[in-house]
Amino acid sequence: MKKASLLMIIGPLLLLGLYVFPLWNIVLGAPQYPDPLGMNIHINGLQGVNEFDIQNIDGLNHYIGMHTLPKAEEMWEFSAFPVVIGIMIALGVLVGILGYFNKVSYKWFVGWFLLMSVLGILGMYDFNLWLIDYGTNLDPNAIMKLTNPDGTPMTYKPPLLGHVKMLNFDVTSMPAAGGWLMFVGMMLTLIASFMGWKNSQNLKSLS
Template sequence: MKKASVLMILGPLLLLGLYVFPLWNIMLGAPQYPDPLGMNIHIDGIRGVGEFDIQNIDGLNHYIGMRTLPKDDEMWEFSTFPLIIGAMVALGVLIGLLGYFGKVNYKWFLGWFILMSVLGVLGMYDFNAWMVDYGTNLDPNAIMKLTHPDGTPMTYKPPLLGHVKMLNFDVTSLPATGAWMMFAGMTLTLVAAWLGWKTTRPGAAPEAVVA
């Protein structure tokens, strides 16, 4: 159980990478932009991949009626997500320590993983809902009013995951370094739960005691 508990401590600590690295990355490439424009989605705000990328993206969006990208203080998520991540890291480390000293069992490890998974799904849902609103709630007085062949207004929602063609832009949305660190940390906690179950089930060999 102690090996499992060590993994349970290490797993949540990997989530601290979200305070340094971006969670998601969206890139926009077009023939007129040899260097694609990009934005990194952090848990506390949106940053441009290049120095002027946010300014250029907002300039392009203005022509088709999309709003400017939100500032850090314009979305409640950017002040709430860092608190949630910090609370989950602290909770996970505490559970790992309690497991190390035999106060809780592997079910607590699994419980943390399930709770973090639920929060992750809710976060992705919220992110996708924001992109739907961002790409479809357009200014009716926009300079360019583009429509589909059937006459319905064209929308510009970036993909949640993967690639899509929007006008002459190739838009790609993928997890960034922070997300991969989070996934790795969550995987460690799942392995910790499995090891904890394996070492505590009936008939399991006792762990070696290190002097």
């Protein structure tokens, strides 16, 4: 149980990377931009990959009626996410320490993993809702009003995950360093849960 508990401590600590590295990254590439435009999504706000990327993205979006990218204070998520992540890190480490001293069973490891998974799914759902609004709630007075072949207004929702072609832009959305650290951390807690369960089975067979 001690090895499982150590993994349970290390796993949540990897989530500290979210306070340093971006969670997600969206890149827009086009022939007229030798260096693609990039946006890093942190748990507390948006940043351009390069110095003027946010301004350039907003400038392009203005022509097709998309809203400017939100500042940190304009979205409640950027205030809530750092707090929620901090609570989950502290809770996970506490569970791991209690497990190390045999105060709680592996089921608490499973509980933390499930709770973090639910929060992650809700976060992705909320992020996708924002992408939908960002790409479809267009200014009717936009300079360029483009339509699909069937005559419906064209929308510009970036992908939640993966690649899509929008006009002459290739848009790619992928987890960034912070997102991968979170994934590895959660996998460590899943392994810790399995090791704890295996240990409990071995103890039952000996008794």
